[in-house]
Amino acid sequence: MKLGFSVKLLLFFIASALFIGAAAYLLSDFRLPFLSRGDSLQINTDTLKYKTVIIDAGHGGEDGGASSAKGLIEKNVNLEISKLLCEMLRENGINVVMTREDDRLLYDRNVDYHGRKKKLDLAARLTIADTTPDAIFISIHMNSFTNPKYSGLQVWYSPNDPDSSTLAGLIQSNNKATLQPENTRKTKVATSSIFLLENATCPAVLVECGFLSNPAEAALFETDEYKQKVASMLFDSITEFLEKSTDV
Numbered sequence: 001m002k003l004g005f006s007v008k009l010l011l012f013f014i015a016s017a018l019f020i021g022a023a024a025y026l027l028s029d030f031r032l033p034f035l036s037r038g039d040s041l042q043i044n045t046d047t048l049k050y051k052t053v054i055i056d057a058g059h060g061g062e063d064g065g066a067s068s069a070k071g072l073i074e075k076n077v078n079l080e081i082s083k084l085l086c087e088m089l090r091e092n093g094i095n096v097v098m099t100r101e102d103d104r105l106l107y108d109r110n111v112d113y114h115g116r117k118k119k120l121d122l123a124a125r126l127t128i129a130d131t132t133p134d135a136i137f138i139s140i141h142m143n144s145f146t147n148p149k150y151s152g153l154q155v156w157y158s159p160n161d162p163d164s165s166t167l168a169g170l171i172q173s174n175n176k177a178t179l180q181p182e183n184t185r186k187t188k189v190a191t192s193s194i195f196l197l198e199n200a201t202c203p204a205v206l207v208e209c210g211f212l213s214n215p216a217e218a219a220l221f222e223t224d225e226y227k228q229k230v231a232s233m234l235f236d237s238i239t240e241f242l243e244k245s246t247d248v
């Protein structure tokens, strides 16, 4: 069959339009593995069961927490990741309460705090968790162990609200899917050694983002890029959890 020039031209335009349409459709759903779903996320906060995310940057001030051989201090890494996560959530219209936004422990300087700073600090953090309505609590930490071979993110969850385990599971599996394919760690229910999770009544998790005692993993946390990736992964997990937890 011989087609006239104008028919060929018409077919060419139709084929081009179909190709461009298909490409646009595919690209619209395309996400780079380490980019958060942040920019285009539209959460209707009115229908959410949980209205506030409490971000708890572990340690602070006199209490540095763990440290790496090269001098990276846990309290600083915790706060940096917490601030990045806070910014992403707020940009998407989600209410955030930070337990601390600077380098300090949360004890009342007007009471006799001698020998009780850490205890008072944890009690103050728990009060924030207990008195913020419709909130979830996410504590950010870095791990450490005597044997430097251990690495990998680990999530602990509170035994008091079943949603804690759901949130922990999302974080642990999203981390494996996007950041650490080799990470075979399972979420763990908190024991009495984790005061905040043992006592919090709202959904609460503690994320040990990585081991500062492992030189290779500690080196990752020296870079802004990796801290951003961890914050993005946490953002995706939290928003996925919030979207699933509606009042309707």
Ligand SMILES: [Zn+2]
Residues within 6 Å of the ligand: 058, 059, 065, 066, 074, 141, 142
């Ligand atoms: Zn810690």
